[in-house]
Amino acid sequence: AQSVSQHNHHVILSEAASLELGCNYSYGGTVNLFWYVQYPGQHLQLLLKYFSGDPLVKGIKGFEAEFIKSKFSFNLRKPSVQWSDTAEYFCAVNAFTGGGNKLTFGTGTQLKVEL
């Protein structure tokens, strides 16, 4: 079964600092990869996704992520964070197992951006 690890559980940054959140997954086959964001009191929103092609994907709000197949990683980056980026970030994997289309989520990273 696939699993997802997010190494940073809590991150505190000042505005304008750069962000990198780690995500590693374990599955040897083909995967689709996602980052979702959950703002306080709200539902999950898609930030970006990787299905195939260019391993550097750009999402909404200036976020990007790089898929490194050899490292089983899909790290999320943003060059300059804003206070409004305060939220919880989830990495998710959809593995092609033929048994449906479930997403396996990491435990999430709580990001707090201070003014």
Add this chain to the structure above:
Amino acid sequence: DSGVTQTPKHLITATGQRVTLRCSPRSGDLSVYWYQQSLDQGLQFLIQYYNGEERAKGNILERFSAQQFPDLHSELNLSSLELGDSALYFCASSVGGPDTQYFGPGTRLTVL
């Protein structure tokens, strides 16, 4: 707004009771997924339906069941509720294959 709707937003009930959560997928989506989000378990996949048929099952308790109706809306039934069932229950929908899932606003269930 993802286009996925869920009702009710909040539900408070007692142990031993039964509740039904409802989800309407985005227009055109055939797959519906249910997830549970709790502090100790994180986000866990429960079950997927595709065009009325069960497609995949995750960590869903036997006390829980779901179905998808001909109009593609779905209901998640939780019975013999326990304190530990208190959580946020999210519904998501997608076109059908291994594509992007769009999440609804969730139902917060509190079992007292």
